[in-house]
Amino acid sequence: AQTVTQSQPEMSVQEAETVTLSCTYDTSESDYYLFWYKQPPSRQMILVIRQEAYKQQNATENRFSVNFQKAAKSFSLKISDSQLGDAAMYFCAYRSPSGTYKYIFGTGTRLKVLA
Amino acid sequence: NAGVMQNPRHLVRRRGQEARLRCSPMKGHSHVYWYRQLPEEGLKFMVYLQKENIIDESGMPKERFSAEFPKEGPSILRIQQVVRGDSAAYFCASSPGDRGREKLFFGSGTQLSVL
Numbered sequence: 001a002q003t004v005t006q007s008q009p010e011m012s013v014q015e016a017e018t019v020t021l022s023c024t025y026d027t028s029e030s031d032y033y034l035f036w037y038k039q040p041p042s043r044q045m046i047l048v049i050r051q052e053a054y055k056q057q058n059a060t061e062n063r064f065s066v067n068f069q070k071a072a073k074s075f076s077l078k079i080s081d082s083q084l085g086d087a088a089m090y091f092c093a094y095r096s097p098s099g100t101y102k103y104i105f106g107t108g109t110r111l112k113v114l115a
Numbered sequence: 116n117a118g119v120m121q122n123p124r125h126l127v128r129r130r131g132q133e134a135r136l137r138c139s140p141m142k143g144h145s146h147v148y149w150y151r152q153l154p155e156e157g158l159k160f161m162v163y164l165q166k167e168n169i170i171d172e173s174g175m176p177k178e179r180f181s182a183e184f185p186k187e188g189p190s191i192l193r194i195q196q197v198v199r200g201d202s203a204a205y206f207c208a209s210s211p212g213d214r215g216r217e218k219l220f221f222g223s224g225t226q227l228s229v230l
Contacts, residue, residue: 044224045206045221091157101210103158105157107157108156
């Protein structure tokens with residue numbers, strides 16, 4: 001069975017600095033999708049970035065980028081120029097390309113942004 | 116286009132009562148997923164439904180929990196005879212048909228508190 005591990009329960013970053021959140025996963029599949037979701041205090045789950053495993057190029061969305069290391073089964077999120085609005089819980093998620101497409105989530109990392 | 120609508124946002128029940136959580140998917144979406152989030156944990160898959168069909172209920176407890184997605188109206192997650200351990204945030208997500216299942220759109224969740 002697939003698993004997703006986020007080993008950092010909490011991280012802090014100074015405003016305008018860069019922070020990296022870690023995520024590792026375990027799977028025997030060769031093709032899959034990986035996601036980072038942001039959950040602010042409002043509880044809304046917001047998709048930050050998505051990566052297809054068959055793509056070697058790391059995904060980028062404005063200040064958010066990933067470091068996808070398929071062999072190491074690692075999928076870290078880098079947030080550049082951190083802003084106060086980035087403070088939230090961040091969840092890494094895995095999705096199989098087949099079957100019922102259910103997502104498997106990690107336990108989350110709480111990001112604090114210091115002014 | 117309204118997003119995924121969940122109600123109520125907060126629900127308080129006493130032990131032994133029934134809880135009904137509603138989810139209206141995005142317009143045009145025929146696939147609904149329910150997830151549960153315990154405090155300080157990630158989202159755990161419960162059940163996947165299409166209109167009038169339960170496709171995958173592997174994450175749902177066998178007793179007291181049931182879900183439906185009728186031809187007309189919202190999807191309902193029902194918890195009978197609630198216990199304190201049922202206290203959690205319950206999230207609904209929807210996606211378009213088969214060709215769009217890679218993208219899930221989440222509601223803001225229902226926070227269930229069992230006294």
